[in-house]
Amino acid sequence: MESDPNKIIGEVTQSDYKYGFVTEIETEYAPKGLSEDTVRYISAKKNEPAFMLEFRLKAFRHWLTMKLPNWAHLEIPPIDFQDIYFYAAPKKKKQYESLDQVDPELLATFDKLGISLEEQKKLSGVAVDAVIDSVSVKTTFSETLSKYGIIFCSMSEAIQNHPDLLKQYLGSVVPYTDNYYASLNSAVFSDGSFCYIPKGVRSPVELSTYFRINAANTGQFERTLIVADEGAYVSYMEGCTAPQRDENQLHAAVVEIVAMKDAQVKYSTVQNWYPGDKNGKGGIYNFVTKRGICKGNNSKISWTQVETGSAVTWKYPSCILLGDNSVGEFYSVAVTNNFQQADTGTKMMHLGKNTKSTIISKGISAGKSNNSYRGLVRISKNATNSRNYSQCDSLLLGSSCGAHTWPYIQVENKSSIVEHEATTSKISEDQLFYCQQRGMNAESAIGLIVNGYAKEVLKQLPMEFAVEAQKLLSISLEGSVG
Amino acid sequence: MLLSIKNLHASINGKEILKGINLDVNQGEVHAIMGPNGTGKSTLASVIAGREVFDVTAGEIIYKGKNLLKLAVEERAREGIFLGFQYPVEIPGVSITNFMRTAVNELRKYKGLDALSGGVFLKLMEEKKKLVELTSNLANRSVNEGFSGGEKKKNEIFQMAMLEPTLAILDETDSGLDIDALRVVANGVNKLRTKENSFLVITHYQRLLDYIVPDFVHVLFEGRIVKSGSRELALELEEKGYDWIRKEQEG
Numbered sequence: 001m002e003s004d005p006n007k008i009i010g011e012v013t014q015s016d017y018k019y020g021f022v023t024e025i026e027t028e029y030a031p032k033g034l035s036e037d038t039v040r041y042i043s044a045k046k047n048e049p050a051f052m053l054e055f056r057l058k059a060f061r062h063w064l065t066m067k068l069p070n071w072a073h074l075e076i077p078p079i080d081f082q083d084i085y086f087y088a089a090p091k092k093k094k095q096y097e098s099l100d101q102v103d104p105e106l107l108a109t110f111d112k113l114g115i116s117l118e119e120q121k122k123l124s125g126v127a128v129d130a131v132i133d134s135v136s137v138k139t140t141f142s143e144t145l146s147k148y149g150i151i152f153c154s155m156s157e158a159i160q161n162h163p164d165l166l167k168q169y170l171g172s173v174v175p176y177t178d179n180y181y182a183s184l185n186s187a188v189f190s191d192g193s194f195c196y197i198p199k200g201v202r203s204p205v206e207l208s209t210y211f212r213i214n215a216a217n218t219g220q221f222e223r224t225l226i227v228a229d230e231g232a233y234v235s236y237m238e239g240c241t242a243p244q245r246d247e248n249q250l251h252a253a254v255v256e257i258v259a260m261k262d263a264q265v266k267y268s269t270v271q272n273w274y275p276g277d278k279n280g281k282g283g284i285y286n287f288v289t290k291r292g293i294c295k296g297n298n299s300k301i302s303w304t305q306v307e308t309g310s311a312v313t314w315k316y317p318s319c320i321l322l323g324d325n326s327v328g329e330f331y332s333v334a335v336t337n338n339f340q341q342a343d344t345g346t347k348m349m350h351l352g353k354n355t356k357s358t359i360i361s362k363g364i365s366a367g368k369s370n371n372s373y374r375g376l377v378r379i380s381k382n383a384t385n386s387r388n389y390s391q392c393d394s395l396l397l398g399s400s401c402g403a404h405t406w407p408y409i410q411v412e413n414k415s416s417i418v419e420h421e422a423t424t425s426k427i428s429e430d431q432l433f434y435c436q437q438r439g440m441n442a443e444s445a446i447g448l449i450v451n452g453y454a455k456e457v458l459k460q461l462p463m464e465f466a467v468e469a470q471k472l473l474s475i476s477l478e479g480s481v482g
Numbered sequence: 483m484l485l486s487i488k489n490l491h492a493s494i495n496g497k498e499i500l501k502g503i504n505l506d507v508n509q510g511e512v513h514a515i516m517g518p519n520g521t522g523k524s525t526l527a528s529v530i531a532g533r534e535v536f537d538v539t540a541g542e543i544i545y546k547g548k549n550l551l552k553l554a555v556e557e558r559a560r561e562g563i564f565l566g567f568q569y570p571v572e573i574p575g576v577s578i579t580n581f582m583r584t585a586v587n588e589l590r591k592y593k594g595l596d597a598l599s600g601g602v603f604l605k606l607m608e609e610k611k612k613l614v615e616l617t618s619n620l621a622n623r624s625v626n627e628g629f630s631g632g633e634k635k636k637n638e639i640f641q642m643a644m645l646e647p648t649l650a651i652l653d654e655t656d657s658g659l660d661i662d663a664l665r666v667v668a669n670g671v672n673k674l675r676t677k678e679n680s681f682l683v684i685t686h687y688q689r690l691l692d693y694i695v696p697d698f699v700h701v702l703f704e705g706r707i708v709k710s711g712s713r714e715l716a717l718e719l720e721e722k723g724y725d726w727i728r729k730e731q732e733g
């Protein structure tokens with residue numbers, strides 16, 4: 001017998017993706033491939049006003065001039081953009097007043113995920129805006145929310161009903177020229193969520209969107225915009241799982257957050273898309289641009305993410321700390337297993353005085369995966385008396401995986417303080433033996449230890465998310481090291 | 483018979499530590515194991531618990547009539563073997579509550595019982611915490627993280643109380659305890675002592691045996707049990723040290 005916790009971990013983690021299934025729902029596609037016609041098709045399908053078509057076309061024309069970024073620590077096979085459907089919508093698109101009217105197949109899907117809307121509505125008082133294959137199927141609680149003047153709807157509805165807000169804020173944090181994937185998203189985004197919290201309003205419920213990629217070979221381009229006006233507060237949750245597929249699926253979402261004076265936005269994500277199989281076949285390519293701006297003084301934006309899915313993750317939720325005394329936070333757990341690759345982190349751009357940022361990143365790698373933290377903390381000349389604290393920890397399960405940390409720090413004034421700590425550790429044989437001696441199998445022992453490791457981040461999540469996230473961490477390591 | 487060890491040999495990295503252990507433990511008995519540092523007491527405990535770093539090269543262990551060596555660590559635990567560690571390990575971020583809940587429910591699952599609900603579990607915890615005078619403050623912290631030496635040992639006894647093992651091996655649970663804590667730990671053990679369960683108590687100090695009165699005392703020396711006797715053997719060792727044993731062995 002050998003004293004190799006890696007071996008134990010390896011044995012534990014050879015199971016299949018638990019959310020692998022495909023819902024049979026009739027789907028309507030845009031023609032395959034990407035051209036100005038595709039962009040016009042999408043805009044027309046959605047019956048958009050002229051300003052949106054213009055926005056899309058500008059983005060598309062700009063995208064044509066851009067090159068794929070290659071600075072991330074990722075190996076990505078070439079993506080054939082002409083072989084992708086850029087738009088898919090359930091054909092039986094209707095406005096639903098009650099759940100009975102929703103396609104039973106769809107409801108069954110949610111049941112399998114354990115996130116039935118019914119349950120969500122009853123138990124947690126969470127408003128769920130369910131997005132399946134690009135078109136919002138059901139918006140709940142919007143009536144209650146509207147009493148507070150809160151707007152929470154699909155992006156398509158927002159474009160129709162709140163064009164002025166959209167004109168003002170869409171692309172204001174992530175311009176259509178920002179990066180390759182953001183430009184692509186700007187050109188072809190299909191739907192997403194829009195959320196506006198008016199002055200002085202604290203959202204009485206957590207706003208939640210479950211995204212779900214469903215049609216085969218369909219690129220997903222979600223667009224989310226959250227605006228918290230002066231003194232407003234909102235906690236927003238985004239979560240997702242995807243069915244098992246052989247073909248790689250491209251996903252390029254954009255999330256923009258605007259926090260005005262004294263406003264606070266808490267954004268939580270649990271991402272569990274199909275990571276590919278044990279041999280690295282299939283899985284989602286996830287290129288996300290998430291950025292928030294603390295526009296007014298004393299505002300705060302907090303990102304919490306639990307990333308367990310996708311074959312490739314490229315994602316850097318960031319904060320522009322423009323207002324004085326504004327606060328940016330980034331709490332992240334990224335788990336990679338088998339052949340998954342993640343290059344994730346954050347950017348904290350300190351522009352205002354007395355601005356503060358906190359970065360807590362926990363990378364957990366297993367199998368033959370690669371897990372990178374990439375972060376930038378920039379404190380500009382005018383951002384006097386600013387502070388950053390960063391802690392980037394890596395946990396390795398097994399010896400065939402990789403963990404990398406790239407913290408970039410630029411401080412342009414003398415009154416600011418930046419602290420950075422980093423550790424790399426392994427699950428010890430001692431810890432495993434201790435748990436197993438108490439009757440736990442290796443699987444639950446690893447789950448427990450990993451959850452403990454990630455606790456600082458998990459405790460930032462809203463309750464109903466925390467439980468799901470804990471399960472996910474254990475589940476996603478069930479197929480690790482070989 | 484609960485546990486029967488015959489001619490057990492075990493080594494680590496090719497170095498033989500246990501060199502032919504023979505030991506029989508009946509239900510309801512308390513056996514004390516003493517012996518100089520580095521003679522293999524903890525190794526014996528680990529091998530019974532199934533730690534894979536040790537290679538069993540010869541001999542057998544029969545537990546409840548089964549070949550124990552064929553069972554995985556967690557299976558042995560679920561069959562009622564508990565090891566109170568000499569050096570309990572820290573598990574950052576995992577609360578004792580969460581840790582014990584996982585352990586208790588896995589045990590229940592094995593026995594075909596339903597998992598305990600949160601409320602019932604917490605009640606059970608309260609009850610057992612009292613038994614070892616474990617403060618709530620401690621129970622809410624991460625497993626062993628930043629615990630003092632004595633707190634770690636108390637936590638081991640608390641876990642034993644929660645899991646109600648058939649065979650509890652306590653590896654120097656008394657080391658590092660102040661006099662009050664020693665009494666608490668010993669009381670905890672005595673309360674759990676029944677006609678059915680047995681204890682293997684590894685200790686350096688006969689003082690513990692004033693509180694936990696053993697049926698047998700064994701001396702483990704260089705990988706073998708070289709002497710067995712009653713409670714008086716411990717007193718004799720305390721008085722004379724291990725030199726006479728060493729001499730006996732050499733002679």
Ligand SMILES: Nc1ncnc2c1ncn2[C@@H]1O[C@H](COP(=O)(O)OP(=O)(O)OP(=O)(O)O)[C@@H](O)[C@H]1O
Nearest residue numbers: 494499517518519520521522523524525526535568
């Ligand atoms: N992991 C290991 N690697 C190498 N040698 C080991 C290992 N574990 C134990 N040993 C060796 O095995 C021998 C017996 O150790 P063990 O811990 O069983 O002694 P012990 O009787 O419990 O001593 P103590 O009274 O000091 O606790 C010692 O020489 C020790 O160094």
Ligand SMILES: [Mg+2]
Nearest residue numbers: 523524525568
């Ligand atoms: Mg020892």
